[in-house]
Amino acid sequence: MKSKYFILLFLIILCSCSKKQEQKVEPLSKNAIEALNVLNEKKTFVDDASFSNIKKRIENYDRGGNFWKYAVVVYVFLMGFMALLVSYLMSSEERKRPFPIWKGYLLLFTVGFFGIHKTVICRWDGFVNYILFLVLFIFNFSTIMIYWTYPKLLFYIPEYNLFTRIIFLILVLMLVLDFLLIPYHVFRYNANCFRKNKSEDRMLIGKSDSYDSANEIVNKEIGQVNKDLENINIYVKEDYFIEDPNKDKTFWGSLTRGAKSVITFGNSNKLEMEMNRLRCLSACCDELGDLYDSCQFCNEELSDRLISSRIAVYRNLYLAKELIGIVKNKLSTKQQSLLVDYYFKCDMPKYQMNINGIANLDVSFNSEVFLDSLGSDLTVIFDNLNTKLENESLSKKDFVDAAVLTGLNVFVNGLSAIIDLNIRTKEARSEVQAQTSNALLYIDEAVIGIQEYQKYILRQKEILEALEKANIAFIQAYVPLREQVFGKPTFWKFLTGIPKNRELFKTNEFREDLQHLILVCTEYSKINQSKI
Amino acid sequence: MAKNEIIKSTTKDRLADVFIDTISANPEYLNKLTDIWAENQRLDKQIQFLEMQNEKQILVITKRYEMFRDILTAVFSERQVALSAHYKTLDNALASNDKELIIASLKGISSIVEQNPLSSLAEFTKILDNENDVLELNF
Numbered sequence: 001m002k003s004k005y006f007i008l009l010f011l012i013i014l015c016s017c018s019k020k021q022e023q024k025v026e027p028l029s030k031n032a033i034e035a036l037n038v039l040n041e042k043k044t045f046v047d048d049a050s051f052s053n054i055k056k057r058i059e060n061y062d063r064g065g066n067f068w069k070y071a072v073v074v075y076v077f078l079m080g081f082m083a084l085l086v087s088y089l090m091s092s093e094e095r096k097r098p099f100p101i102w103k104g105y106l107l108l109f110t111v112g113f114f115g116i117h118k119t120v121i122c123r124w125d126g127f128v129n130y131i132l133f134l135v136l137f138i139f140n141f142s143t144i145m146i147y148w149t150y151p152k153l154l155f156y157i158p159e160y161n162l163f164t165r166i167i168f169l170i171l172v173l174m175l176v177l178d179f180l181l182i183p184y185h186v187f188r189y190n191a192n193c194f195r196k197n198k199s200e201d202r203m204l205i206g207k208s209d210s211y212d213s214a215n216e217i218v219n220k221e222i223g224q225v226n227k228d229l230e231n232i233n234i235y236v237k238e239d240y241f242i243e244d245p246n247k248d249k250t251f252w253g254s255l256t257r258g259a260k261s262v263i264t265f266g267n268s269n270k271l272e273m274e275m276n277r278l279r280c281l282s283a284c285c286d287e288l289g290d291l292y293d294s295c296q297f298c299n300e301e302l303s304d305r306l307i308s309s310r311i312a313v314y315r316n317l318y319l320a321k322e323l324i325g326i327v328k329n330k331l332s333t334k335q336q337s338l339l340v341d342y343y344f345k346c347d348m349p350k351y352q353m354n355i356n357g358i359a360n361l362d363v364s365f366n367s368e369v370f371l372d373s374l375g376s377d378l379t380v381i382f383d384n385l386n387t388k389l390e391n392e393s394l395s396k397k398d399f400v401d402a403a404v405l406t407g408l409n410v411f412v413n414g415l416s417a418i419i420d421l422n423i424r425t426k427e428a429r430s431e432v433q434a435q436t437s438n439a440l441l442y443i444d445e446a447v448i449g450i451q452e453y454q455k456y457i458l459r460q461k462e463i464l465e466a467l468e469k470a471n472i473a474f475i476q477a478y479v480p481l482r483e484q485v486f487g488k489p490t491f492w493k494f495l496t497g498i499p500k501n502r503e504l505f506k507t508n509e510f511r512e513d514l515q516h517l518i519l520v521c522t523e524y525s526k527i528n529q530s531k532i
Numbered sequence: 533m534a535k536n537e538i539i540k541s542t543t544k545d546r547l548a549d550v551f552i553d554t555i556s557a558n559p560e561y562l563n564k565l566t567d568i569w570a571e572n573q574r575l576d577k578q579i580q581f582l583e584m585q586n587e588k589q590i591l592v593i594t595k596r597y598e599m600f601r602d603i604l605t606a607v608f609s610e611r612q613v614a615l616s617a618h619y620k621t622l623d624n625a626l627a628s629n630d631k632e633l634i635i636a637s638l639k640g641i642s643s644i645v646e647q648n649p650l651s652s653l654a655e656f657t658k659i660l661d662n663e664n665d666v667l668e669l670n671f
Binding site: 229423433470524 | 568571572575576578579582583585586589590592593594596597598600601604608611612615619622626629631634635638639641642644645646648649650
């Protein structure tokens, strides 16, 4: 036995030795050697202990797995790209106010290297900044890793190759140019994106994508909700029911049900009908849950669209005032505020019962208890007879007594089983009625909730539709004037500003258009004041 | 014949005797029967009460639903008809660039939309639901 342990130990030692022999010191990569060279150049600034520590860490890093080695690069690449993409997509979103210049500078100073200051204001060349930054990052990765390991070295600029220098110079030049041109970029952005509605072209021909899709959702969802709600009302109002899918429809099943109905004085039949009714109400409850979800979805969709519409109104009225302000210096206007609508939310009532649960409420004749009880009684009777037989005192009278007692026991046990069945059937009926009451309570709450939702949905749709129509009227009144007053956002216009006292402003046609715009805005604002 | 009759009457007597003996030996049978009767009565009353309550509840649910549905349909469809007419006019006016008609239809739209039907509807349903509140009629 001991020898076996020795063999096992020997094998383990052998394995560990062979493993050690297999471990070879892998040569360092070109980048790591380069990094160590850079470190060697800076050796005079680093003490010996730190130098050996950094060297060890670089070596360990270089001999690590490929994934971890370049994880930082992958991470920077993905995060930067995502940030750029999101900011570029968001740049075309409806804004409440024009983009301020200070925000452009803030972005330039904080995330300018990534180019985000450009993508936020809808300029694709932000991606060029990012690519240049990424090239610099990848080509100087080894050096950056040294700085990461020993930040003190950041103060000593290493010798960079020509390629790196050129890339760095281009990037810096671009950033300097951006620093000078940020006001112009913002000017262009506000002219091209803020003053222009996203779906302006379609609005000029009297179409509204936003309203059309909202209308489609409401008509589809609420139309179906109305139909289903009407059906549920009929099912609840009239005595509709759902039969038990597992009902025994054979002759024997019908016979059992008939017998049960007779011995329970019709209560069993009533219980079956009440369970069928409960099944129907339970199905209505499930359906109401789905209708509730549809209403909630519809309400949320419309609410989101209404928020966007309110922002669009705020921006449009701001734009109209801005334009009128160029024509006329002195204006008396109302303080603008963004209307925040009441968001209706109704929590769904809870309902526990389901169709499968109803089957548990059924009652059947408890034959086991009947037979057990009868069996124990008969045992006593036969024991008595047996005792008398053993004592040899058994007479005819005893047989008659036993027979009478047996008959009586059968009768009593049968009667008690029937009474028990009756009581349990009535208890079950009471339970089914209580469950029906719960289901009705749920239906009541759910129907009220759904109708409340319908009320708010219809009102939101009404406001949304009116706002969208007024929005189209506004765009058709504003766009021709904007073209005349602001024109194209050229660099010259940026330098000289928008001319104010122009001959154009004195023409009758222009004044008529301006007056029309003011009247449209007045009604537009009135419609916007409509609350839910 | 007479013997037979004597035996018959004796069997009947035995049956009665055994029955009386069993009942007198187990007096709880009678108590049990009275309990069962009482339980039966209680359950009957409970079922009857629940049935009536449920019927009443069904009546309330359906009446309330139908009333609210009719009010909602009446209020919003009436407004929708008027608004649709204005929208149609506005669309035509925008197509023909009829400035006067644009403003007129916008005024019509704003005058309808400004009135919130939900505030009056909420008040009306509150009066209907509260038994103590009085519903005032102007005719």
